[in-house]
Amino acid sequence: MKTRMWLLAGAAIAMSFAYGCKPKGAQSTISGDAASKVYVPPGQYDEFYNIVSGGFNGQMSVVGLPSGRVFKILPVFSVHPENGYGFSEETKPMLNTANGFVPWDDLHHIAISTTNAEHDARWAFGNANNTPRIARVDLTTFKTVEIIEIPNSAGNHSSPFITENTEYVVAGTRFSVPTGADENRDVPISTYKENFKGHLSFISVDPETGEMDLSFQIEAPPFNFDLARAGKKKSHGWFFFSTYNTEMAHTLLEVNASQKDKDYIMAVNWKKAEEYIKQGKGKKQSVKYAHNVWDENTHTGVSTIKNEVLVLDPTEMKDIVYFIPCPKSPHGTDTDPTGEYIIGSGKLAAIIPVFSFTKMLKAIEDEDFEGPLQGMPVLKYESVLHGEVQKPGLGPLHTEFDGKGFAYTSMFVSSEIVKWNIETLEVVDRVPTYYSVGHLMIPGGPTGKPHGKYMVAYNKITKDRYLPTGPELAHSAQLYDISGDKMQLLLDFPTIGEPHYAEAFPASLIMDKQVKFYKMEDNNHPRALKGINDARVERDGNKIHIYLTSIRSNFRPDNIEGIRVGDEVYFHMTNLEQDWDVPHGLAVKGANTAELLVMPGETATLKWVPDRVGIFPFYCTDFCSALHQEMQGYIRVSPAGSNTPLKFSTGDAE
Ligand code: RUQ
Ligand code: CUA
Numbered sequence: 001m002k003t004r005m006w007l008l009a010g011a012a013i014a015m016s017f018a019y020g021c022k023p024k025g026a027q028s029t030i031s032g033d034a035a036s037k038v039y040v041p042p043g044q045y046d047e048f049y050n051i052v053s054g055g056f057n058g059q060m061s062v063v064g065l066p067s068g069r070v071f072k073i074l075p076v077f078s079v080h081p082e083n084g085y086g087f088s089e090e091t092k093p094m095l096n097t098a099n100g101f102v103p104w105d106d107l108h109h110i111a112i113s114t115t116n117a118e119h120d121a122r123w124a125f126g127n128a129n130n131t132p133r134i135a136r137v138d139l140t141t142f143k144t145v146e147i148i149e150i151p152n153s154a155g156n157h158s159s160p161f162i163t164e165n166t167e168y169v170v171a172g173t174r175f176s177v178p179t180g181a182d183e184n185r186d187v188p189i190s191t192y193k194e195n196f197k198g199h200l201s202f203i204s205v206d207p208e209t210g211e212m213d214l215s216f217q218i219e220a221p222p223f224n225f226d227l228a229r230a231g232k233k234k235s236h237g238w239f240f241f242s243t244y245n246t247e248m249a250h251t252l253l254e255v256n257a258s259q260k261d262k263d264y265i266m267a268v269n270w271k272k273a274e275e276y277i278k279q280g281k282g283k284k285q286s287v288k289y290a291h292n293v294w295d296e297n298t299h300t301g302v303s304t305i306k307n308e309v310l311v312l313d314p315t316e317m318k319d320i321v322y323f324i325p326c327p328k329s330p331h332g333t334d335t336d337p338t339g340e341y342i343i344g345s346g347k348l349a350a351i352i353p354v355f356s357f358t359k360m361l362k363a364i365e366d367e368d369f370e371g372p373l374q375g376m377p378v379l380k381y382e383s384v385l386h387g388e389v390q391k392p393g394l395g396p397l398h399t400e401f402d403g404k405g406f407a408y409t410s411m412f413v414s415s416e417i418v419k420w421n422i423e424t425l426e427v428v429d430r431v432p433t434y435y436s437v438g439h440l441m442i443p444g445g446p447t448g449k450p451h452g453k454y455m456v457a458y459n460k461i462t463k464d465r466y467l468p469t470g471p472e473l474a475h476s477a478q479l480y481d482i483s484g485d486k487m488q489l490l491l492d493f494p495t496i497g498e499p500h501y502a503e504a505f506p507a508s509l510i511m512d513k514q515v516k517f518y519k520m521e522d523n524n525h526p527r528a529l530k531g532i533n534d535a536r537v538e539r540d541g542n543k544i545h546i547y548l549t550s551i552r553s554n555f556r557p558d559n560i561e562g563i564r565v566g567d568e569v570y571f572h573m574t575n576l577e578q579d580w581d582v583p584h585g586l587a588v589k590g591a592n593t594a595e596l597l598v599m600p601g602e603t604a605t606l607k608w609v610p611d612r613v614g615i616f617p618f619y620c621t622d623f624c625s626a627l628h629q630e631m632q633g634y635i636r637v638s639p640a641g642s643n644t645p646l647k648f649s650t651g652d653a654e
Contacts, residue, residue, distance in 0.1 A: 049510065145210075171200070322360070400445035549574055552624055
């Protein structure tokens with residue numbers, strides 16, 4: 001993203017607009033009461049949870065607003081040795097894909113679940129850009145509980161955006177690619193226009209359980225799909241995807257995909273698509289993708305490979321796709337809280353176009369088209385346009401809303417945020433960002449009912465904002481007060497990873513719904529132990545199963561002998577605690593994987609293949625009591641083929 005945006009910066013400077021690209025120091029913009037507005041006194045809570053994407057770290061972070069304090073880093077698409085995510089036998093299936101185990105990804109966008117276009121904050125969704133996937137995090141446990149892979153897709157950037165009742169979460173492909181059988185995919189890149197295809201995936205979300213299912217895909221021309229937003233309220237039933245590279249170039253996109261004056265916002269009538277599906281329309285295509293679901297009762301992920309997807313062809317179903325011309329290489333497309341206005345942020349455009357949903361419907365009804373595009377109708381720009389924001393700044397990327405009739409657009413190149421009136425299109429305020437803002441976030445901003453009050457800018461360039469840390473500098477967020485007429489900068493805070501999108505919602509929505517521990521009686525892990533008396537060690541060929549309990553402040557068994565070099569040793573650790581905030585950890589000397597961090601009532605498994613003879617200590621890593629440092633044990637490893645008897649002690653007094 002950085003590189004691409006720097007190139008844009010170059011392009012825009014070449015356009016020689018009369019704006020400075022680097023704002024002056026922040027001092028002058030900070031007024032005296034900023035500190036008190038972000039100060040959360042000891043013993044008090046932040047007002048908002050802010051779930052922030054980590055970009056190339058593949059994680060989400062949980063931040064409090066207005067303080068900017070980080071509460072948790074939660075692993076989604078990347079392994080996390082800190083708690084064994086992706087290393088324990090139970091979590092490995094969560095990162096399974098059609099390409100096998102993929103331990104990393106690039107997470108850009110967050111979507112918080114909604115009902116009636118308002119946050120219900122049951123789940124947070126995140127996208128994996130590189131190996132296309134969507135994850136669902138349960139906001140009562142802050143755990144990744146589901147990951148679904150997206151077939152026919154590459155660079156899952158236009159994702160995960162949701163409809164107003166979380167009926168669907170979508171995934172639009174950034175890279176168009178050839179799909180189908182091997183011989184259809186093994187084609188010269190120069191045949192891009194003929195052989196490559198874009199796909200927009202609609203993944204349904206079960207209203208009770210949240211479980212995702214790849215419902216259908218819409219086949220589209222080989223454009224790049226960048227971002228998307230669902231319609232809401234009056235435009236509920238529609239989805240809007242921004243496109244670039246409608247030139248359909250396949251090389252040096254920097255130049256070749258910036259030729260046309262306008263690209264498109266692709267409007268999809270998904271309710272209509274549903275009708276066609278009910279009539280049995282669409283083609284089943286064979287594909288391969290993984291669907292991974294976490295089971296809270298067995299504390300284990302299950303990965304299933306699926307083989308089929310339903311694909312709809314919008315040149316046959318004539319009324320599900322319409323193109324709205326939009327200047328120029330639009331990045332964000334955003335719908336305002338009423339659902340009437342659709343804003344396209346053209347990275348290379350000198351204005352911000354605001355489209356009217358009502359006008360769009362009218363134009364469709366009147367067949368007021370400027371022509372077909374690959375068999376699909378293109379609406380006339382003027383017919384759908386509500387108006388243009390004039391001279392907003394340089395390099396518009398994303399727009400958020402405060403629910404009071406104003407929109408806020410991030411300007412990457414001119415490093416500023418521009419506040420404008422959605423009805424009159426007048427710019428009413430602008431503030432600098434430090435520097436080169438990407439996404440903006442207003443709590444509830446993408447919903448029908450923004451919570452307002454604050455805005456966070458997630459910046460791409462930090463430069464001189466923090467104490468330097470070698471070649472790589474901290475990434476940066478900036479908090480603004482938007483309760484008054486003028487935006488006021490309150491706070492800089494560094495972020496974990498490179499933040500792209502984030503969402504925030506009132507803490508009161510979920511803070512009393514947190515799972516405090518898992519009930520032992522519900523623990524159906526096949527290797528769970530119900531009490532310390534079940535602790536034991538069993539040999540099964542070259543497999544050793546250590547059924548381990550942890551409770552303040554001991555492991556049982558804690559002296560284990562009779563393990564041989566080359567054995568596969570499985571530590572199945574059950575944390576018997578039944579109280580909030582008493583995890584126990586397990587670290588084994590020389591284990592070349594990770595530790596386990598096991599929550600109360602949970603069972604998790606660490607695999608270890610000892611490769612040398614000796615005594616190997618193990619210990620608890622989480623300071624759990626005054627005698628935490630006593631929480632330890634020893635394993636004796638004998639040579640392969642030795643007949644040291646299998647022996648374990650569960651803590652008899654000496
Ligand atoms: S992006 S800075 Cu969401 Cu990947 Cu816009
Ligand atoms: Cu258990 Cu420290």
